[in-house]
Amino acid sequence: MAELKRIQTPAELDDIDRILLAQLQADARMTNSRLAQAAGIAESTCVVRVRSLVSRGIITRFTADVNPKALGLGLQALISVNIRPGARTQIPAFREEIRVMPRVVQVFFLGGAEDFIIHLLAEDSDDVRDFVVENLSANPAVASTRTSMVFEHHYNGPGVG
Amino acid sequence: MAELKRIQTPAELDDIDRILLAQLQADARMTNSRLAQAAGIAESTCVVRVRSLVSRGIITRFTADVNPKALGLGLQALISVNIRPGARTQIPAFREEIRVMPRVVQVFFLGGAEDFIIHLLAEDSDDVRDFVVENLSANPAVASTRTSMVFEHHYNGPGVG
DNA sequence: GATGAAAGCGCTCGCCG
């Protein structure tokens, strides 16, 4: 029986691809020449391979990690949300709404006790409460929320290993 | 009464800093010259300002976002962990341990019903179970865990706005 | 702190082994 085609390719990465990914994860602004050197390939080859990683959707973007505290957002919260059983059809619309709300760093859509979890940045606790009241509790589709304060957050990113 | 000094500075960002942050968040591999152009400043100034953003800890790193599916990690889980009341002193050691475990994308340390939440990448559900059994349940400090499957995950990053 | 000019270096591209 033939293998099913997946929408998102499982991806074929050789050792050099893995080196490139690891290097670029550690420093996305590394020059192409140093990258090539680290991978042990020619610069011309390196350009092609990096472009290939991007076009194959393996690298989704190059980004700068910004310290939230530097933006005056010293508080973080995790907010669990449950949707009313009768309002489950509204989940797709709701999730798009939430995703683009300011200070929403990330959103998890879950199977399990909670329907989703929102990771929020805030200046202070009033800020968190305002978010919950205005953006969540006010929505008739929302059955309940539960807010936990985040004392510490570590983001590693997907390890290439 | 004088303001208390904070370890992490609340940061002073002008409009140009905000443009640089937004641009670099969107594309960390953007050239300095185009960055300068976008911000309306001289290239030489731009280099200095970007370096300053990094040295002030406002930009913590430049990184490449890698698609987990491309690495063959098509499954994601969120694992809530509670520590035994008697083992709370071991939390600092435990959290370091967890943070560097393979496939742990991020860890939240919480105040509230759960002690922390682990965001895990996995190949399949066996993989998730193995992680929980070997790395969590086996640890005497762990009182209980609860695993939720992640159907969808959106990461925005801290918005500069 | 910002600027422009100039020197040096890095990047890209096509072509060929």
Add this chain to the structure above:
DNA sequence: CGGCGAGCGCTTTCATC
């Protein structure tokens, strides 16, 4: 895929304001 070379664009430093 790697190497080479030409051409161009980019980065960095420094004197200057």
